Amino acid sequence: MKFAIALFSAAHAPSSRRALLFAQAALAGGHEIVRLFFYQDGVYNASSSVVTPQDEQDLPRQWRTFVSDHQLDGVVCIAAALRRGALNDEEAQRYQRSAASVEAPWALSGLGQLHDAIQDADRLICFGGA
Amino acid sequence: MAKSLLLISRQAPWSGPGAREALDIVLAGGAFDLPIGLLFLDDGVFQLLAGQNARTVQQKDLSANLQALPMFGVEDLFVCADSAEERGVATDALALGEIKVLSAAHIAQLIDRYDQVITL
Numbered sequence: 001m002k003f004a005i006a007l008f009s010a011a012h013a014p015s016s017r018r019a020l021l022f023a024q025a026a027l028a029g030g031h032e033i034v035r036l037f038f039y040q041d042g043v044y045n046a047s048s049s050v051v052t053p054q055d056e057q058d059l060p061r062q063w064r065t066f067v068s069d070h071q072l073d074g075v076v077c078i079a080a081a082l083r084r085g086a087l088n089d090e091e092a093q094r095y096q097r098s099a100a101s102v103e104a105p106w107a108l109s110g111l112g113q114l115h116d117a118i119q120d121a122d123r124l125i126c127f128g129g130a
Numbered sequence: 131m132a133k134s135l136l137l138i139s140r141q142a143p144w145s146g147p148g149a150r151e152a153l154d155i156v157l158a159g160g161a162f163d164l165p166i167g168l169l170f171l172d173d174g175v176f177q178l179l180a181g182q183n184a185r186t187v188q189q190k191d192l193s194a195n196l197q198a199l200p201m202f203g204v205e206d207l208f209v210c211a212d213s214a215e216e217r218g219v220a221t222d223a224l225a226l227g228e229i230k231v232l233s234a235a236h237i238a239q240l241i242d243r244y245d246q247v248i249t250l
Contacts, residue, residue, distance in 0.1 A: 039155075040147070112162060
């Protein structure tokens, strides 16, 4: 089955952990993930600026490793990310900000990527919504 | 055929960017000509109150975005009657004229009609 996964909650939220576990289980079960789309506070999961205490789970790092290892399409909504200070190099330059915290494998893009993934996938699975 | 999407908007308009961001998903879907529905549920019904003065809380009004829905081809608009009644929101004078008022019992059927659902 082809899954699109949308994540709306911050990196410290239990639902973000569940999203990663689901994504890992989907691939382990032989399914395909057409795209991960991080929206609202979900954009924090793509931030390389998050510092987690050593004895706690570092979810942004785990997401990064997971997406890189499986060469997944990881998209962060650009409008939601800008609003929350999660910029890549290009946006940091555009808005003259001193820090960029969104790096590869993540791509900043628009909501069209969410709709595109919904059309492509058999199922959309959402985590961390209201 | 394009898959249909129902967006269930459950957040009050001034509780953060949530309501606006939920609406943005709907408007983007409309811009791509996708079959999309929008249901206001729970505190989401507060978005529909007419005559809100956003400037007093230093915010931007959501009503312009709501009024844009028909222009973006989003005409399947619904509000939960039970949510509105619980919150004292009268459904005969909402900010959106063309909206269908559904009882909670009918919402299960509504959700069933759509291929995908996002709740925000």
